[in-house]
Amino acid sequence: MSEQTAMVERRMEAFRERCRERGLALTHQRLVIYRVLAGMEHHPSPEALYEMVKKEIPSISLGTVYKNIHTFLDNGLLREVTLHHGTLRLETKLDPHHHLVCSRCKTIVDLEESDLEPVRLKKRLPKGFRVERFRVEAVGLCAACAVAHKSES
Amino acid sequence: MSEQTAMVERRMEAFRERCRERGLALTHQRLVIYRVLAGMEHHPSPEALYEMVKKEIPSISLGTVYKNIHTFLDNGLLREVTLHHGTLRLETKLDPHHHLVCSRCKTIVDLEESDLEPVRLKKRLPKGFRVERFRVEAVGLCAACAVAHKSES
DNA sequence: TTGACAAAGAAGAATCATTCTCATCTAATA
DNA sequence: TATTAGATGAGAATGATTCTTCTTTGTCAA
Numbered sequence: 001m002s003e004q005t006a007m008v009e010r011r012m013e014a015f016r017e018r019c020r021e022r023g024l025a026l027t028h029q030r031l032v033i034y035r036v037l038a039g040m041e042h043h044p045s046p047e048a049l050y051e052m053v054k055k056e057i058p059s060i061s062l063g064t065v066y067k068n069i070h071t072f073l074d075n076g077l078l079r080e081v082t083l084h085h086g087t088l089r090l091e092t093k094l095d096p097h098h099h100l101v102c103s104r105c106k107t108i109v110d111l112e113e114s115d116l117e118p119v120r121l122k123k124r125l126p127k128g129f130r131v132e133r134f135r136v137e138a139v140g141l142c143a144a145c146a147v148a149h150k151s152e153s
Numbered sequence: 154m155s156e157q158t159a160m161v162e163r164r165m166e167a168f169r170e171r172c173r174e175r176g177l178a179l180t181h182q183r184l185v186i187y188r189v190l191a192g193m194e195h196h197p198s199p200e201a202l203y204e205m206v207k208k209e210i211p212s213i214s215l216g217t218v219y220k221n222i223h224t225f226l227d228n229g230l231l232r233e234v235t236l237h238h239g240t241l242r243l244e245t246k247l248d249p250h251h252h253l254v255c256s257r258c259k260t261i262v263d264l265e266e267s268d269l270e271p272v273r274l275k276k277r278l279p280k281g282f283r284v285e286r287f288r289v290e291a292v293g294l295c296a297a298c299a300v301a302h303k304s305e306s
Numbered sequence: 307t308t309g310a311c312a313a314a315g316a317a318g319a320a321t322c323a324t325t326c327t328c329a330t331c332t333a334a335t336a
Numbered sequence: 337t338a339t340t341a342g343a344t345g346a347g348a349a350t351g352a353t354t355c356t357t358c359t360t361t362g363t364c365a366a
Contacts, residue, residue: 011245025313025362034245043242043252043261047352061316066353068314069243081242081252081261082235083288086353087323089196089234090222092164092187099196099234100282108196108234109282119289120270128296129253129262135236135290136272143281178333180343200323214345219324221343239324240352 004039011038015077022075032056033068034077043081083139084108098136104145111138157192164191168230175228185209186221187230196234236292237261249286255295257302264291 015034019026036052037044044052050065072078083101089108098111119134141149168187172179189205190197197205203218225231236254242261251264272287294302 023313023363027314027362029315037243038245041262043244045240045242045352047240049243059316061318063317063354064315069241070354071314076247077245079244079247081244082237084235085238085241087198087200088222088238089198090190090202091196091232091234092191092230094229094232100278100284102282103285109194109280111278115275115278117270117273117275119272121291122268122270125253125264125268127262128299129255129291129293130299131253131291131293132256133292135292137288137290138274138282138284138286139288140283140285146281146283176334176342178342180333182344198323212345214347215323216325216346217344223325224343 008035008038018075018077024071024075029053029057029060029064030068032060033065034072037078083137096133098138100138100140100142102142102145103139104141104149107142109142111136161188161191171228171230177224177228182206182210182213182217183221185213186218187225190231236290251289251291253291253293253295255298256292257294257298260295262295264289 012031012035015031015038016026018024019030024030033049033053036056037049040049040052046066046069047062049069050060050062053060053065069078073080083103084106091110093110096113098113098116100109100111101107116136119136121131125131165184165188168184168191169179171177172183177183186202186206189209190202193202193205199219199222200215202222203213203215206213206218222231226233236256237259244263246263249266251266251269253262253264254260269289272289274284278284
């Protein structure tokens, strides 16, 4: 069994267990969606995932893929690679800097480059990727949301 | 004159100059769009920007705002706060890690946390923001795009 | 096992963000 | 000031995502 297959198997096991814990039905569609996603090297869009899944379940609908993506995200079975897809956000400050992002209200505030220890790779990257700059997002809760969050839970 | 106003003025001056250099007409709409954006603390969406600009130019159309945003981006007058807006990207790898992002073909590849010197703030943040984790994007060109880019220019 | 019920799926309409088209309009410059 | 390339406004078109409705399927108690 290859490294890759073993990894997919491990993730599927975790998936099944989590679904049981959360009372999520283990439908054929869900198993296929998750397995396909776990087996992909890159980070597909819902549409791309749908195309892959259709090879195994031709009758599946795009809506089902979207609905399950959200179910999985809500249950910590998936991660979004990017916060703030969905709408363009703009800035006129052009010198290098980073951002604080509130994971609850999605507000973005600047973080000066000088407030952060310099970001550095430990070693050269394989694969010939040429890094031009590092973008850092400090994800967390803004003051207002931290308060709201505490009183919720 | 406040710090803030002075900063906006400086950006407007740079804006005017850049437009002249690039042969971009200095229309009333462009000046207002840019000034409003430069004066905002946060990082608005096109829709939010449009709402602000409409207070000064009620007849402006949303299409004009979008078109100018792209003109400004193309000419280095604005930055997108987030790459990858536009479509959700997913991953099943749940342990902390970062990403390499090709700015040309938008491919995303994982970067292990252990490949990077740990990210650290130099000092406590003001404003009571509570950081939960750092997300780092190493932005650059993948091997394939680096080659393509060289032969283009 | 079976049957009832809640959860999940399929299909397609609806919505939201963004882009495009095209008929005016205007900034730049001669 | 007249010319004209480039810019705007209005609204249609597109692409991504969500919603609605009806049908089907897992799950669980009997």
